[in-house]
Each structure stands twice: as structure tokens, then as C-alpha cells.
Amino acid sequence: MSRHARLDRREFLAAGIAGSAAIVLGGCDRLSAAPTFREFLGGAEGVTRRVQRALLWRGALAREYRAAEISGTFRANGSQDAYNLPPGYIDAAAEGFPDWRLQVDGLVIRPARFTLSDLRALPARTQITRHDCVEGWSCIGGWTGPPLSAILDRVGLRPEARFIVFHCADELPRYVDGANPFYESIDLIDAYHPQTILAYEMNGRPLPVAHGAPLRLRVERQLGYKMAKFLARIEVVNRFDRIGRGRGGTWEDDGYEWYAGI
Amino acid sequence: MAASSSAGTGERHWIRRFSASVRVSHWVNVLCVVILLMSGLQIFNAHPALYWGEDSDFDRPLLSISWASGADGRPMGVTNILGRRIETTGVLGWSRLDGRPVPRAFPAWLTIPSWQDLATGRIWHLFFAWVFVVNGVLFLGHSLVSRHFSRDLLPVRGEWRTIGRTVRDHLTFTFHRGTGTYNIVQRLTYLLVILALAPLAVLTGLTMSPGVMAAVPWLLDVFGGRQTARTVHFVVTSLFVAFVVVHVVMVVATGLVNNMRSMTTGWYVVAGRNVPQ
Numbered sequence: 124m125s126r127h128a129r130l131d132r133r134e135f136l137a138a139g140i141a142g143s144a145a146i147v148l149g150g151c152d153r154l155s156a157a158p159t160f161r162e163f164l165g166g167a168e169g170v171t172r173r174v175q176r177a178l179l180w181r182g183a184l185a186r187e188y189r190a191a192e193i194s195g196t197f198r199a200n201g202s203q204d205a206y207n208l209p210p211g212y213i214d215a216a217a218e219g220f221p222d223w224r225l226q227v228d229g230l231v232i233r234p235a236r237f238t239l240s241d242l243r244a245l246p247a248r249t250q251i252t253r254h255d256c257v258e259g260w261s262c263i264g265g266w267t268g269p270p271l272s273a274i275l276d277r278v279g280l281r282p283e284a285r286f287i288v289f290h291c292a293d294e295l296p297r298y299v300d301g302a303n304p305f306y307e308s309i310d311l312i313d314a315y316h317p318q319t320i321l322a323y324e325m326n327g328r329p330l331p332v333a334h335g336a337p338l339r340l341r342v343e344r345q346l347g348y349k350m351a352k353f354l355a356r357i358e359v360v361n362r363f364d365r366i367g368r369g370r371g372g373t374w375e376d377d378g379y380e381w382y383a384g385i
Numbered sequence: 386m387a388a389s390s391s392a393g394t395g396e397r398h399w400i401r402r403f404s405a406s407v408r409v410s411h412w413v414n415v416l417c418v419v420i421l422l423m424s425g426l427q428i429f430n431a432h433p434a435l436y437w438g439e440d441s442d443f444d445r446p447l448l449s450i451s452w453a454s455g456a457d458g459r460p461m462g463v464t465n466i467l468g469r470r471i472e473t474t475g476v477l478g479w480s481r482l483d484g485r486p487v488p489r490a491f492p493a494w495l496t497i498p499s500w501q502d503l504a505t506g507r508i509w510h511l512f513f514a515w516v517f518v519v520n521g522v523l524f525l526g527h528s529l530v531s532r533h534f535s536r537d538l539l540p541v542r543g544e545w546r547t548i549g550r551t552v553r554d555h556l557t558f559t560f561h562r563g564t565g566t567y568n569i570v571q572r573l574t575y576l577l578v579i580l581a582l583a584p585l586a587v588l589t590g591l592t593m594s595p596g597v598m599a600a601v602p603w604l605l606d607v608f609g610g611r612q613t614a615r616t617v618h619f620v621v622t623s624l625f626v627a628f629v630v631v632h633v634v635m636v637v638a639t640g641l642v643n644n645m646r647s648m649t650t651g652w653y654v655v656a657g658r659n660v661p662q
Binding site: 148156165167175178184198260261263343344345374377379 | 432507508511591593605611
């Protein structure tokens with residue numbers, strides 16, 4: 124091969140690489156927007172869930188910390204104030220939510236409504252855990268409240284029950300009329316995990332509004348976005364594809380994974 | 386590597402340099418590393434700051450990329466690293482997306498997708514993380530069984546003596562057309578990437594998973610906390626990028642066509658006197 128021919132070949136290759144890079148990057152954008160390709164990539168979530176569930180001892184606890192390790196600043200994300208909440212919610216918070224009730228229904232034997240004092244009367248668990256946001260940051264905080272399992276045992280699950288859906292008072296991206304409230308869902312493995320609690324206290328004080336007053340979910344083996352705030356109703360279901368846009372939660376409907384163990 | 390040789394023309398001899406499995410795993414790996422890097426930067430952009438320890442001390446990040454108003458009132462990109470403040474307008478903190486200036490940590494041309502979208506970045510990242518792991522395990526297993534590992538990657542006895550000269554040759558860009566086998570610097574570099582960087586990238590990634598952390602809490606102790614693991618993940622990625630840059634420069638400097646041919650078709654040309662016996 125002559126020197127000239129080799130240079131031509133090199134230039135051809137370099138142009139080819141630059142060209143294919145541009146095509147590949149443009150292609151990645153187009154693929155990102157294609158629903159079928161997103162479904163394909165999203166298949167990894169099922170693999171992750173099955174592998175984590177297979178390797179994880181069901182009762183394995185998330186690490187708990189000492190009081191001295193609680194973060195000075197615990198960032199709040201998602202809905203935090205009146206912008207995302209129904210009119211009058213902040214005033215009700217100031218009065219200690221006298222009219223607030225937690226409705227528990229769906230595939231249960233004895234549907235029930237709980238007041239805050241009903242929940243406070245139940246045996247509570249306090250846990251100091253690390254909250255890992257899907258964005259990448261972590262904060263350590265203490266949470267107190269009854270295990271979700273205590274509530275579920277109270278109402279009694281029907282045999283066909285598979286998922287627990289949490290309906291909330293807030294709306295994203297902003298509160299309009301309460302027609303599309305924030306929701307989340309978990310399966311029974313996480314629902315009956317000992318660290319899955321309904322927290323009414325944070326760091327020994329009543330839950331602040333920014334963190335979901337009066338009651339929020341803690342699911343310590345998943346990312347922060349699973350931990351629904353401003354709880355209003357717990358619904359026991361056998362499928363969630365007819366709720367919201369069908370993917371099991373408000374963030375899931377926006378493209379995030381239903382199983383947020385990673 | 387260096388298996389069969391056939392008759393060449395004049396001084397040139399063709400040898401079979403890479404097995405099909407090495408070639409396939411190499412290119413699958415290229416795809417994975419590029420997508421993992423770019424989708425990883427997309428994920429980083431959701432919270433462009435790094436910390437040390439278990440939790441995030443928002444007021445004291447080790448590294449943060451943001452934007453601020455400049456003296457003339459125009460926005461500028463600002464990168465803070467270990468207390469030092471660097472203006473990075475145009476690339477980090479403030480750059481262009483579809484021609485419009487936007488505040489974002491890493492620029493659109495470095496992220497998948499190009500627009501700000503954490504959820505989509507995550508599905509790319511977590512899918513190709515699985516491909517990367519499966520490909521890496523298959524490569525390691527095959528390399529051990531086929532003896533690619535012991536024959537081509539582990540340093541040969543007596544080869545250590547050549548390390549000084551080989552480093553000097555690399556620094557002065559003096560390359561001898563070789564026999565298609567790796568020199569000591571290549572062997573050590575590839576071993577470092579295969580046995581240290583890649584496993585560290587996977588393990589620090591898993592140390593960010595709340596599910597894995599409940600099952601394997603000692604990983605948290607190994608890396609000194611979730612935020613430290615995230616920072617190490619970023620540093621390991623940076624070392625990966627440094628490796629790829631040097632690797633590509635070396636591929637070009639030592640015969641782009643010959644190297645690329647050997648990694649795609651397996652065939653490599655050596656000078657007649659270098660034909661392995």
C-alpha cells in the first residue's frame with residue numbers, strides 16, 4: 124500500500140468515525156423518545172427486581188444510624204408547600220389536622236378510617252435511616268410511626284390482594300383540582316417489611332409539611348420517590364394498570380422505574 | 386493471539402491476533418462504556434455535586450457544577466472543585482442546547498438523551514450496566530478458559546526488566562512494529578482496567594442501590610458511605626475516560642488500520658522478522 128493510499132484510508136476512517144458518532148448520538152435521542160425502545164430498555168428493571176429479590180433476604184434491613192448522624196439539612200423534594208396542596212391544607216397543618224382521616228379500602232375485609240390519634244395509639248417503630256434521592260443525594264433522618272403491616276393486619280387483606288396503592292393529597296406539577304392526585308404503589312413484600320412504616324414524626328417532631336404532613340410512607344430499601352407524602356388513602360388492589368396512567372405511580376407515569384431498588 | 390501465520394507478500398506476514406470472542410466482547414464493551422458514560426453524565430446532571438461520607442453536606446460539596454451571574458450580568462458556568470472556583474462557561478454549568486444557552490452541568494453533546502431527562506438517562510444506564518456486567522463476566526470466563534488471560538495479559542517472567550524502556554518508548558512515541566503480542570505496559574494497563582477499574586465501577590454503582598445496601602451492608606463500610614461511593618464512581622469513570630483517550634491515541638499511533646483490522650477481523654500484519662515461531 125502506498126503512503127498516499129494509506130492517508131486516504133485514514134482520513135476516510137476518521138470521517139467515518141466522526142460521522143457515525145453524530146448518527147449514533149442523534150439515534151440515541153430518537154431511540155430515547157420511541158416508546159417501544161423505552162419498553163425494551165425498561166426490561167432491565169424486571170431483571171434488576173428479580174435478581175435483587177432473589178439475592179436479598181426478604182427481611183434484610185436497611186442500615187440504621189445513630190442520632191448523632193442525623194443530617195443537619197434534610198432536603199425536601201417533590202411537593203413541599205401550598206403550590207402542590209389543596210386550599211386550606213397549610214391551615215389544617217397549623218391546627219394539627221383535626222379533620223384528617225386515613226381511609227383504608229380496596230381488597231380488604233374490614234375497610235377502615237384512622238384518625239391521627241388512632242395511628243399514634245398503635246405500637247410505633249422509630250428508625251434513623253438514609254434517604255437516597257433518585258437525583259443522587261442522600262440525607263439521614265429519624266422516622267416514627269406504625270408499621271404498615273399493623274394497619275394491613277387491622278383491615279385484613281383479601282386473598283387476591285397484590286399491591287398497596289397510596290393516594291395522596293398533593294398534585295404534580297402543581298395543585299389544580301385534586302382530580303389527578305399523587306399516587307405510588309408497592310408490592311406485599313415491601314408492604315410487610317419491618318422498616319416499612321407510616322411516619323407521623325420526623326426527628327422526634329410532628330412531620331413538617333415539606334416532608335409530607337401529617338403522614339408519609341417510608342420504604343427504606345427503595346429510592347426516595349417511592350415514599351409517598353401527604354397520605355390520604357391506602358387502597359389494596361390486585362392490579363394498578365387502571366390507576367393514573369397505569370404504571371403504578373406519578374413518577375412511574377413520567378418514566379421512572381416502578382421498582383426503585385437501584 | 387499470534388496463532389497461525391500464512392504466507393505473506395515480501396516482508397509482510399498475516400497473523401491471527403484476536404479470537405472472535407475477544408473481538409465481540411471488545412466492541413460490546415465499547416458500546417457499553419460510551420453509553421454508560423453519557424447516560425451517567427445525564428444522571429449526574431440531576432444533582433451536579435459530589436460529597437464524601439454517607440450523606441450530602443449540601444454546603445460543602447467536593448465538586449459542584451452550577452451557574453452564576455457574571456460581572457456584566459451575563460450568566461456563566463461555574464465549577465467548584467475542592468474549594469477552587471473555575472469559570473467553565475460554554476462547557477460546564479452553562480452551555481447550548483439546540484442553539485439556546487441553558488443552565489446544565491454537562492453539555493447536551495455529552496449526555497444521553499441530549500435534553501435534561503433523568504428518567505430516560507437511568508433506563509439507558511441501568512440496561513447497559515447489565516450488558517456491561519454480563520459481557521465482562523463472559524470475557525473473564527472465556528479468557529481464563531482459553532488462556533487469553535494467562536498467555537496474553539499476565540506479565541511474562543523476565544518481561545519486568547523491559548518496563549523502564551517500554552515506558553520511555555511510550556513517552557517518546559517510539560514504537561517498534563511488534564509481533565502482535567502486548568508489551569509489559571499494555572499488559573499492566575489492561576489488567577488494571579479489567580481487574581480494578583471495571584469491578585470498582587460496578588461495585589460503587591451497586592453501593593448506591595438501597596436494595597443492595599440492605600442485602601450487603603459491608604459494601605457501605607468498604608467505600609465509606611453512599612456519597613463516597615458515588616464520588617468514587619465518578620472518579621473511576623474519569624480514569625476510564627483517561628484510559629480510553631490514551632488507548633485510542635496508541636491505536637492510532639501504532640497503526641490505525643492494522644490495529645482496527647485485527648480487532649474487527651482478527652488479522653494483523655507483522656514484519657517478516659517478527660513472525661512468531
